Amino acid sequence: MCGIVGILGVTSATPRILESLKRLEYRGYDSAGIATLEGGTLDRRRAPGKLENLARKLRDNPLTGNSGIGHTRWATHGEPTEANAHPHMTDRIAIVHNGIIENFRTLKKELLDTGVTFEGETDTEVVAHLLTRYLKEGLAPHDAFAKTLSRLEGAFALCVLISGEDNLMFGAREGSPLVVGLGEGENYLGSDAMALASLSNRLIYLEEGDWAELTRESVQVFDARGNKVERKVAISQVASTMVDKGNHRHFMQKEIFEQPTVVAQALGRYLDPNAGKVKLPDMPFELATVSKVTLVACGTSYYAALVARYWIEKLARVPVEVDIASEFRYRDPVYASDGLCIFISQSGETADTLAALRHAKEAGQRVMVLVNVMGSTMAREADVVLPIHAGPEIGVASTKAFTCQLSVLAAFSINLAAAKGMIDEAQEDAYVAELESAPKLMAQVLHHDEKLQEIARSIAHARDVLFVGRGIHFPIAMEGALKLKEISYIHAEGYAAGELKHGPIALIDEHVPVIGIAPNDDLIDKTVSNLQEIMARQGKVVLMSDDAADEAEHMFAYFKMPTAGALVTPIIYAIPVQLLAYYAAVEKGTDVDQPRNLAKSVTVE
Ligand code: F6R
Secondary structure, eight states: OOEEEEEEOSSOHHHHHHHHHHHHGGGOOSEEEEEEEETTEEEEEEEESSHHHHHHHHHHSOOOOSEEEEEEEOOSSSOSOTTTSSOEEOSSEEEEEEEEETTHHHHHHHHHHTTOOOSSSOSHHHHHHHHHHHHHTTOOHHHHHHHHHHHOOEEEEEEEEETTOTTOEEEEEEBSOOEEEEOSSOEEEESSTTTTTTTOSEEEEOOTTOEEEEOSSOEEEEOTTSOEEOOOOEEOOOOSSOOOOTTOSSHHHHHHHTHHHHHHHHHHHHEETTTTEEOOOOOSSOGGGOOEEEEEEOHHHHHHHHHHHHHIIIIIOOOEEEEEHHHHGGGOOOOOTTEEEEEEESSSOOHHHHHHHHHHHHTTOEEEEEESOTTSHHHHHOSEEEEOOOOOOOSSSOSHHHHHHHHHHHHHHHHHHHHTTSSOHHHHHHHHHHHHTHHHHHHHHHHTHHHHHHHHHHHTTOSEEEEEEOGGGHHHHHHHHHHHHHHHOOEEEEEEGGGGGGTGGGGOSTTOEEEEEOOSSTTHHHHHHHHHHHHTTTOEEEEEESSOHHHHTTSSEEEEOOOOOTTTHHHHHHHHHHHHHHHHHHHHTOOSSSOTTOOSSOOOO
């Protein structure tokens, strides 16, 4: 999603903004731009495509000035052309925006009626013209900005420079995140701590409705009613050095191979193997009183929630409901008294998940979040935060965050079961020991990646691929299909193996690879039977299992997995499906780390 950075500085702004935009690349974008203010005059450069295109423009035609704003745009209104790229400018202001102005049509009509002409199709341009109108009407910048904000509906983070105002920058946050960075004789604005990491670690996270007026020497924050408010200064832990790919070709590959390490780190925070216990942070409620768990998330995080349902119901015998965040609040969910709602989000900023969290909170539910970004909005709004400790995930397709989410959810499930008295100390000890084995088994899987590379080559040019699994591995089948779709652009679907004959089996022929996820559990025979049905119709079956080698002889390919218990299999089976997608994408030559149309942090509904 769009990324914002603003610098009110004492040295040349452009190279510093470019570096910050580079840090924001991971969010996904399709055009970029920078505007600077020099001697009271605004100027800008914009380019569709990658930041390199903008950098080239800047080399040919540099932008001077110590203050500036920059933007990476993920198109919502209007194609990713130069005209639609931010910053948007009038003769008075330059503005960058993340989010959607929902009443932009009404505002645009109002502005068109007064003779304003628009350059592109974005919703942001109405904000630029509205603010310009109020400035031209003679309002002081502070009042003009406040009046502009009062006219806007929707979700936005804004950053604004005004011509003739060399020591002034405005920012506003409503629905989309925005952070103020405090410097020495300089101040900054950015979408997140990552954007500002090379500039400052002293941050003010703006709250909903807040807006900020910055000079080089001061920062004033106002709430939605325009009252001056104090917000606390947080110290960011995000490293100022740029995260790099190490020896890997892509961030995604690096992040896949990092999984044994980060999962061990995450488990280290939640498991006490000596005591044979799970240790969770203190909670403002008793877990033993939880009558129902509601898990809500989007995309890959939603699949982590689906896996957790099996663990929580099996171990703790607490009813679990799982929903996609964008559906949850619109179906008017029935909350249980003493219910616990858990929201899972790598970024902690996903608009739908955040809206669902607020819905649950308003309904008086206890709210827990699993996030990877500690300063994120969800982390700040929840009653309990369980960090997943995956470290920065740069590849747009989530990999290590998924297995860390699963690891923390497994630990939580054990803890809930113990709190509910459904397992005794010896069982808790055994589950903790089982979970502890995950990193070692993950490393074993990664050791055989060349076999997956070979399989990936043979499916990379398929038009459709199906993934099937049963029970707790059904969500892994869906995750495998999502990974393949998003980075290799191959159409893929994940099905419960038993569902195939109720329709999807009609798709099977000799051109359709089917990936079967079948660990040796009490469902293996049934899954293998379903795979036989596919083979009988010439489907190309690729089996991932720690057993069934005999059946595998007749299959298209077999990937041997280590044997593990049900708390660990979903975690380790995530790896071969990730690698299959990764190698298929490499074979096809797609943009693995920033696949087309996708954004890392989805801050619009
Ligand atoms: C897929 C992927 C997405 C995210 C989804 C939710 O690889 O990364 O499906 O899982 O956009 O994002 P978060 O977890 O940040 O809420």
